[in-house]
Amino acid sequence: MPSALPAVEYRIRPANPGAHLFHVSCTVRDPDPAGQIFRLPAWIPGSYMIREFARNIVTLRAELDGEAWPIDKLDKHTWRAAPVPDGGVLSLHYEVYAWDLSVRAAHLDGTHGFFNGTSVFLAVEGRSDRPCLVDIERPDGAEYRDWKVATALPLARGVAGAARPYGFGWYRAADYDELIDHPVEMGSFTLGHFDAAGVTHDIVLTGRHDCDLERLCEDLRRVCEWQIALFGAPPPMDYYAFLTMVVGEGYGGLEHRASTALLCSRAELPWKGMEGLPDGYKSFLGLCSHEYFHTWNVKRIKPAAFTPYDLTQENYTRLLWAFEGFTSYYDDLALVRSGVIAPDDYLGLLGKTVSAVLRGSGRSKQSVAESSFDAWTKYYRQDENAPNAIVSYYAKGALIALALDLQLRAGSDGRSSLDDVMRLLWQRHGQTGLGVAEEGVFDAVREAGGGTLGPKLARWLKKTVEGTDDLPLARLLKGFGIDWQAEPTTAAPALGVKLAAGNGECRLASVYDGGAAQAAGLSAGDVLIALDGLKLGSGKALDDMLARRQPGDEVEIHAFRRDELMVFRLALDEAAADKISLAPSARAPAAALKLRQGWLGHPG
Known part of the structure; x- marks a missing residue:
């Protein structure tokens, strides 16, 4: 038992890995005497869709001072216990079915356990701003003796039974928001370590693999150090973990304040003796880079609509093109600017993004601002008509970031860039906790660009994100000595x-x-x-x-x-010229080469 109990105490145990069941308890030492309300989130930050996590609660019961106590369900994810006398200790005990092999929920079997707090920890209404303790318990059985724990949750130092690094036991969080922002992986995983700007980073690989951890650690170290330098050291966390589930086929990531949950195909990981830089490995590095960039952009630089999150319902904003789209621009850009991939590799990745956007006619019907607002019902719930009806605020948002960056650089002779916009947002919002208003990104562009350039590009950006016109990328890239070639993906005619x-x-x-x-x-x-x-x-x-x-x-x-x-x-139709190839121009003037070096060579 902890020696100094906080207001809210959780325990979670992989009680039956074969049945995929976590047993969870939540204890409140000072429950609301009028009847304590408990609620499980309906969605998880970073994944903008109502997911109804409470549907996975199999059984639930309440106890007062160890005796059964009445509790009623009020709606799909809310319960209220009967009023309690002063001094009573109220506990909820419940089972959570965990068989969602994704980065969003919880998964448990005989090989490992994983959970996001939004899937397993009930919020205690009126107590969510109080400290929390959580006891992560080892499953019973000799076969689990070698299991370890990987999480960025702080250890509950000074508490009896406190966990040691990578161990089972007590962890702590400052409040419920922090508790649910640290996913947990447990099992017999592989660990890799590296230091970036004085901060320890772990790579946790669960599942069978033949990964060259030394290569992966070195590549990710360079990417992380570049991103830290972009925003300015020290980084906003004192430890970071890449929690990675390795499978035969899979891809996904979800950002958190000091970690990320990743799903990847084992073929995407580097192996000993690997030559070159296969496309799969570039994709995985880009995924890691994307989620790491979110440490600043969306986890701390947030839309005002997310400060604070309301996890009971949709939180609408028209700004996901900036928070996901700008991050999607910087994910691959960080790879080339940190020297992990070559400029030609980057241009190849950029060409694929351009091609993907141009192949969807939905881009002519929906703006990225509308796509952001409708993420809850359209982007995250795509159907067979999605290519004809929606545009990706990730992909087109990344191209808007590219176009904005190129115009800032060209218009200032390389003195200003999107980097300055991001640093300004970090200083004004990320470091202060003040949410970004719906007009806030335009304001930052206006200020960072300065003079006549800033207001001009702020107006351009607003018109662009609210409109459906294609971007003038071929013209803008030409000014940086980049040739643009459009051709059909195949010579065969098309069915459409x-x-x-x-x-x-x-x-x-x-x-x-x-x-x-x-x-x-x-x-x-x-x-x-x-x-x-x-x-x-x-x-x-x-x-x-x-x-x-x-x-x-x-x-x-x-x-x-x-x-x-x-x-x-x-x-049959003629195949569309929707495959875009980008390459350095052999005849680029010196001014274009200088701009290109500033763009792809180093920050600022």
């Missing part, structure tokens, strides 16, 4: 569809606006079974047949819609 992955069939995932398939009446979900009388068993078979035809050729397609066989006749 996206195929669903796997299942050994040719199923349509999306049908693009204005394409041949849509004009002929094909729809998402249709299964193509034959083209001109020849069987289509896979997407490759379709590609092979289309490669033998020309734009304008008429074809006959047999397809199943539900259990009905249908026939469609259509004329």
